Amino acid sequence: MTTIASRPEVLRYTAFSSDPAGGNPAGVVLDAGALDDGDMLAVAAGLGYSESAFLTAPPEGLDGPEGRTYRIRYFSPKAEVPFCGHATVAAAVALAERQGPGPLLFATQAGPVPVDVTEEDGAVRATLASVEPYVEDVADADLAEALAALDWPAADLDPAFPPRIAYAGARHLVLAAATRARLADLAYDFERLEALMHRLDLTTVQLVWRESATLFHVRDPFPVGGVVEDPATGAAAAAFGGYARELGLVTEDAVLTLRQGEDLGRPGELTVTLRAGDPRVRVTGAGVRIG
Template identity: 45%
Template structure:
């Protein structure tokens, strides 16, 4: 039997956030079992963690595919570990990196902060950009010239499109099948559409067709990738950017990124957590 905790990460008070399944066990099940459980749970990700040496071995599964890193599930896991073994800093061995998450739990607040894998960014190929804009019904005139389109990495590749009009972000629509095919071909974990309200406050929408999900209300990995990219283009972030996500879905979420000056360095991403519903037992 596996115990599945249902925790919403990056919540705004007692509302919003992105729900994740969290499974803390003695040893990880077989990958086929984890994939089956993730499909049954139905959230954009379910995270599985088991102690291994001086760390926790962690794997993340979307309903249709395993992903190397998931930010909101890491926040949910850090919060769960804070209640499972006590608040503190936990080392996580994910598929392609070793990272940390710091979980806290008290009567006043519950949540976590993770340090992302190293970040990097680069331009989008012209043909891929043209295809993406067509999929989303956008034109080059829709884009904010201060933040050029990019592929940014923060544990996975995310295609960033900065829009110059908040209304265009609010009205986002796209062809799911075409976006899913493009994401699979190019290896894009998500499409990260953003609007800069101020230098330190962004609104974001985050389609996740790669994992079979139309849109995520809070995406920590994409937040880390965006923050790393803003550092790369010398954006005046002043060391901290807050991201509002899920607003246009009616699921308000808040992600706080802390950005050091060193290019390529890890990004710290913080969020609160809340219980979505009681845990459940799944037989394997």
């Protein structure tokens, strides 16, 4: 473990909102080279945010923009996670404030993730391009256990959106509510859902309700990270984009708006862009420093 005197500065940013009181907060350490795994976990646990990002020098052989390529790791208060969208956006915004907007490349455990940062009228926005997504079926028994843990009757699901496990850097169980009221009523069995998620290697459960063809409201229980609910979830947004395209629920070229955090009093907005012929899913959001 590093000594207190040698620990680098821990920054605090929110992602998917330009309001520090909105979106999803993340810790960001821009120079984590002196920290070991225990240090990173301790920082993340001390902050209590759903994830924090830790940047170090890039691995050898990674071809990215000079001076703008990094290895990035993500820790929840309980454990390391392979990929986190909101902490990626937060880190990208923090770097842009120091280096200016432009391209970045992050080496994540899930693979290389390019990020493009822009600034317009003082607002900084970052767009990440996910690793290649996939979708897989969920067993009937596992679905029944998830619904029991959520206390959601199967009749409250939207039949147009079949339950699936979706991946775009991390695994998420996608469940669609038939009504906004169903989505708003979230009081689940923390330990029961956590146990199922560990068994299925899930990062969050992506709960969605479709308001219109391209507008969705989403919520993400995150008990495996030690957090009841994630306020704005970029990794799940990317996975959902891949899911919606794979199942033909949206057009091949589509721009989706995901609103998240409203039920927590931390509203945020995620833009998901799909391009025909390109497997990557792009997730865009604003970011701003807290405090």
